[in-house]
Amino acid sequence: MKEVEPSFKFQNISWDDAAKKILRDEGYESRLPDVINIGAKKAGTTVLMFYLKFHPQIQISSHGQEVHYFDWHYDKGIKWYESQFNLANKHQLVYDKTPRYFITKSAPCKIRKDISGKLRFILCVRDPVSRLISDFHFSKSIRSSRGWRQMQTAESETKRLKDEILTANFLINESSPYVYTSDYATHFQEWLKEFDREQFLIIENDEMRSDLLGELRKVETFLGIDPYFTEDMFVQENRCLKHEGELFCSSFISDKRFPLPTVDEGLEKMLRDYFRPRNEEFERLTGRSYKWTNL
Ligand SMILES: Nc1ncnc2c1ncn2[C@@H]1O[C@H](COP(=O)(O)OS(=O)(=O)O)[C@@H](OP(=O)(O)O)[C@H]1O
Numbered sequence: 001m002k003e004v005e006p007s008f009k010f011q012n013i014s015w016d017d018a019a020k021k022i023l024r025d026e027g028y029e030s031r032l033p034d035v036i037n038i039g040a041k042k043a044g045t046t047v048l049m050f051y052l053k054f055h056p057q058i059q060i061s062s063h064g065q066e067v068h069y070f071d072w073h074y075d076k077g078i079k080w081y082e083s084q085f086n087l088a089n090k091h092q093l094v095y096d097k098t099p100r101y102f103i104t105k106s107a108p109c110k111i112r113k114d115i116s117g118k119l120r121f122i123l124c125v126r127d128p129v130s131r132l133i134s135d136f137h138f139s140k141s142i143r144s145s146r147g148w149r150q151m152q153t154a155e156s157e158t159k160r161l162k163d164e165i166l167t168a169n170f171l172i173n174e175s176s177p178y179v180y181t182s183d184y185a186t187h188f189q190e191w192l193k194e195f196d197r198e199q200f201l202i203i204e205n206d207e208m209r210s211d212l213l214g215e216l217r218k219v220e221t222f223l224g225i226d227p228y229f230t231e232d233m234f235v236q237e238n239r240c241l242k243h244e245g246e247l248f249c250s251s252f253i254s255d256k257r258f259p260l261p262t263v264d265e266g267l268e269k270m271l272r273d274y275f276r277p278r279n280e281e282f283e284r285l286t287g288r289s290y291k292w293t294n295l
Pocket residue numbers: 040041042043044045046047099134135138205206208209212238252253254
């Protein structure tokens with residue numbers, strides 16, 4: 001009898017399914033995440049995933065994007081969630097990054113119920129005021145047309161920012177999503193109702209900007225995976241990574257083709273006064289200090 005070529009065996013199934021079959025034969029399987037980067041939005045979550053995906057023991061979503069299961073796609077079911085990730089072998093960890101989970105009140109409880117085993121979380125944080133400005137700028141920049149952008153000035157952006165984050169009585173508007181997302185203590189409290197503090201690694205944005213390799217090593221240690229990143233891999237001011245003889249570069253700098261708002265002394269003081277007690281509470285909850293807590 002004629003031997004059937006392996007490629008022939010797969011001719012009625014997609015290339016993707018054929019590749020998956022080969023991987024399954026080699027011990028790869030579909031799995032729910034072992035580690036979730038829960039946020040916060042605009043605190044450096046993309047750059048962190050860009051590098052971690054090169055680690056041989058990390059598998060991310062197959063489309064390389066945020067999965068948004070526990071906030072937007074929960075009705076699609078857990079099998080759908082599982083199917084969003086690359087197959088992983090027993091030495092690898094499956095990694096989800098969806099910064100909106102951090103502020104989704106129902107997410108911690110859903111995650112605890114739906115994913116068994118000892119999950120680990122990475123929480124990226126940043127000076128709440130600079131996070132707020134980045135979030136404000138970025139949200140509008142992705143929604144707005146080029147014509148709109150060209151008409152913006154620092155003054156018009158400052159006015160728009162104030163309209164968004166201040167109430168009619170010129171107080172900080174707690175329900176503005178920009179303000180709300182930067183109130184780390186309120187959100188983290190919800191996570192601590194369901195998980196132990198030890199399950200979270202906090203990555204601070206300024207520390208990641210000044211010592212990317214150091215922070216990646218913290219992630220490796222926290223996740224119990226082999227040390228992979230070395231100094232010589234990072235080139236062009238950390239924007240590119242040398243991996244298996246190739247150079248991979250990406251731009252993580254948000255689109256700032258129209259002016260940023262100006263945060264004058266008065267507004268900055270209001271924001272700092274608003275966030276200070278919340279930052280202090282966040283320090284207490286996380287058991288570590290941040291340079292921006294008492295600014
Ligand atoms: N190496 C490094 N370290 C720390 N932070 C960095 C790094 N590279 C980029 N960035 C900044 O990360 C900001 C975007 O954060 P996120 O990727 O979490 O944004 S998002 O929520 O996924 O949209 C975004 O901030 P802004 O530029 O202020 O908007 C990026 O500049």
